[in-house]
Amino acid sequence: MFERFTQGARDVVKGAVGHAERERAPRVDEGHLLLAVLDARGTRGSFALGALGVDAAEKRASIGAALLAARRRAGLSQADTEALAGLGIDVDEIVARVEQTHGVGALSGDRRLGGRRPFAKEAKGVLESSLRMALAHRDRAIGDEHLLLALASRPGIASETLAGHGVTVPAVERVLYGGGGSGSAAPEA
Numbered sequence: 001m002f003e004r005f006t007q008g009a010r011d012v013v014k015g016a017v018g019h020a021e022r023e024r025a026p027r028v029d030e031g032h033l034l035l036a037v038l039d040a041r042g043t044r045g046s047f048a049l050g051a052l053g054v055d056a057a058e059k060r061a062s063i064g065a066a067l068l069a070a071r072r073r074a075g076l077s078q079a080d081t082e083a084l085a086g087l088g089i090d091v092d093e094i095v096a097r098v099e100q101t102h103g104v105g106a107l108s109g110d111r112r113l114g115g116r117r118p119f120a121k122e123a124k125g126v127l128e129s130s131l132r133m134a135l136a137h138r139d140r141a142i143g144d145e146h147l148l149l150a151l152a153s154r155p156g157i158a159s160e161t162l163a164g165h166g167v168t169v170p171a172v173e174r175v176l177y178g179g180g181g182s183g184s185a186a187p188e189a
Contacts, residue, residue, distance in 0.1 A: 004131070008043035008144040012036040013127075020117045029120040030151060030158040031067040037148050038063060044176060045144035051175045052167050063161055070157040078160055126150045126158075137177060145176055 005013070015036030020028040038060050040046045049055060054063070073081060073092075081092075119127070129150035134142045151158040152169045162168070 004134070004140075004142045006043075006141045006143040008040060008045065009130070009142050009147055012040060012045075012144045012147055015039050016123070017117060025117065027118050027120045028123050030122045030126050030154070030156060031071065033123055033126055033147060034067065034151050034158045034161065035064060037144055037151065040144050043144045045148040048145055048148060048172045048175045049167065052165075052171055054165055054167060059165060063165060066161040066164065067157065070161070122154070122156060125154060129154055145172070148172060 002010070002013075012033065013036070016028050016032040019025075019032040019035045023032075025032070037045050038049065038054070046055075053059065070076065070078075076084075126147065127150075130142050130146040133146040133149040133153070134140075137146075139146070148167075149169055149172055152162045152167055152172060153159065
C-alpha cells in the first residue's frame, strides 16, 4: 500500500512518527496523523484545510489543544465524556484526581523512551481508509488529502476535532472534488 503513497502522504506518516517520538508516546495514533496533516505545506490536504479556514496558527493551535485534552482524558472523545456525564460520571474530575496523584498526563498511556513506535489500531485504520478514499475518488495515488478524508470519516477524536473546526468529509470533498465527484479542484502537490 505504501508504494501508492505520494511524497506528501509519506511525509505525513513520517511526521506522525515524529510527533509520537517528541511526546514519548508508546505508539503512533490518529492524533499524531492529524497533527502531521496540519503540518503539511503545498499539498492537496493543506490546500483543503486552508480553503476551510484551518490555515491560521490559532486554528492549528486549537486543534492541537483539543487533541491534548482528549489524550489527558485517556482518549475519550467529547461525545464519550458527555455520555458518561449523563450517567453521573465527571471525567474531568477523575482526570484531575488521577493527575493530582500521578502527574499530568497519567491517563494518556505508558511512555516510551526510545525505539520504534508501532501504529495504534486506529491509526492503521486511517491508513487503510485512505486507500478506500483514493479508490472511491478514482485517484491513482494515496495523498495527504486521502489521509485527511480518512481522519474526518472515522469515528473518534480526530474526526470530532476536525468537525469542530468545520472540516468534514463533505466539506473536504467539495473543496477538492467540486462536491464529491471525481477529478480535482486543487493543484497537485
